[in-house]
Amino acid sequence: MTLPKIFRTIINMGHNRPDEHVPRRVLREIQTQEEAAEILIGWVQLLVICLFGTLYLIAPRAEGGNLGHNFVPMALVGYLLFTLAKLFLAHRQLLPNWLIILSILIDVSMLLGIIFSYHIQYLQHPSFYLKSPTFLYLFLFIALRSLRFDARYVLFTGAVAVVGWIGMLGYALFSDMDGMLITRNYVTYITSDSILIGAELDKIFVIIAVTIILTLMLLRGRSLLFTAVKEQTATQQLQRFFSDDVARSITDSDEVMQAGEGELRDAAIMLVDVRGFTRISADLAPELTIQILADYQSIVVPLIEKAGGSVDKFLGDGILATFGAVTVIENPAARALEAAESIILTMAEKSHAFTELGWPEPFRIGVAVDFGRVMVGVIGVHDRLEFTVIGDAVNRTAKLEDANKAQQSCLVTSKTCFERAVEDGFTPGSRTDHRIGVPVAGLPDPIDIVVWPEPERRA
Known part of the structure; x- marks a missing residue:
């Protein structure tokens, strides 16, 4: 399956979902919750970029950081503008699937692009960026998508992160083989430009594991969310047919009456x-x-x-x-x-x-x-x-x-x-x-x- 087909499949996943049997009033409530979640995601992204930018501005510069071109400021400014635009749209309407997917692609691409630029900035072999602690931000972007209670976007973010990191690893492996070394020695890996395949496989495995765990959590959470919203709307409907006291005595009962x-x-x-x-x-x-x-x-x-x-x-x-x-x-x-x-x-x-x-x-x-x-x-x-x-x-x-x-x-x-x-x-x-x-x-x-x-x- 080609990449465009994959994207179209993900975008259309919601058209034939098992939620179709749910009453429309429940689906409207779920949509309201998703709108609020997307706004929350936007604000968290804005907070992250502001914190990242603040740390970048106030943190002491690492020695040797002015040797090559520094792409980080441009990436941060571009990501800030995109985040502000998306947050503005999220406050006005429910964001379409294609825009959310584009946002995920930009999130991961921005982060991987910054990591990739490190070897250019410091004039080092590409294997240099594989040791960057900035890699950990990938988990932040994956976890961020769990705020929406929609496992599709967590899966997609995790998949993009895995594909992106494999691409980064492949570039480092096949770029100037004479200047780097694949090693099985951890000390050599830490103190040189060598690549420890096991370490990179660990990173990929952890990304996949975190994605799967969050996906399973969201699937359970979504089921509980639908149940909770159904019960909430049922209580609201009961209150139209019974007094508040009667409705509460029915819905708050510890056992089924x-x-x-x-x-x-x-x-x-x-x-x-x-x-x-x-x-x-x-x-x-x-x-x-x-x-x-x-x-x-x-x-x-x-x-x-x-x-x-x-x-x-x-x-x-x-x-x-x-x-x-x-x-x-x-x-x-x-x-x-x-x-x-x-x-x-x-x-x-x-x-x-x-x-x-x-x-x-x-x-x-x-x-x-x-x-x-x-x-x-x-x-x-x-x-x-x-x-x-x-x-x-x-x-x-x-x-x-x-x-x-x-x-x-x-x-x-x-x-x-x-x-x-x-x-x-x-x-x-x-x-x-x-x-x-x-x-x-x-x-x-x-x-x-x-x-x-x-x-x-x-x-």
Whole structure:
């Protein structure tokens, strides 16, 4: 395969990659990470060239360094200009593959060119440059490419370095054979122009080994990166369907959640319901119904979350929320009733907005709150799970909301929950009515309840 074909193959390696099954939102996040990595590489290259240039300027000159022409300053200036141009482009867009490959070629060529120039500068046999410590910078350029989490560029940099050093070795071997000596004696190698083949093979082997190790590391790292980005985007998507607390409890779990797992907690349960929704929405256009639901939920949900609650699920026009179930909080009953009052008053103030949208009568809601021990956990089957709360408190709250309609009130809670909230510091913000021995459909015995009358609505 010719060199141009090799370059084209490397450039096109990304077109049929195994990442194609990854969701586009994940690939976009990976691309963002790669853009940031290429910018970081540019800044590191700029730092390296500045440090190299500074050391070159302040370091004492080696004796005999002014015999031949010195190419180092020109090489450094040219590399500095190229690095600045590439860094400027990296800040504006994702660099194309061909430019990254060109950058790698320039990196290695610049370094090998400087090393090659030493025998000209010092008027020595070409074998002279094989002993230059500047050779170590090759590993810096190889390692630098690992910042992008793309093994292709590490492999290519290592391959260019190996080919370049073999070329340097070949030039030294076949240039003026009478003036140099291939030796197996290390002392002779150090103290003369002779070449120790074993030493050069060691250098090539180490370049290859470092390249392979970094490549394997990047392959593992890239797999972990994709997994991490998938989980990050999955968490972000979960937070759109669940509250933050629920999403975190799922993604931060030490073990994979299984159906039937749960934890008992004392919590307050809230159920919010739109009065007459089924009857009224039957005569409305579907898109208007969805709009009204979205506006209503956008008002209620932030008030729940502000008080420390978590939305468990949306039940059509109903909203089931918990306080202290998913995450343990202080005074859950008090917080739930405070949130309930805030919801009632806010929705009363904004009732006119729903009338303007097309709701044919005053927009009214009902809220029920109760407190008790619930099971927080996972139900369902292995391939279809649901994170929810179950228990008597949840069932009683649903029954209380039915009683709320019968009592013609807007907010209802059990006497037990109300007293618990008052003990925890809750003070009703509006008039309440205590009703004793109220029969509630679905409950075996009458219970004592506390209700709030309908608030006045803005004209």
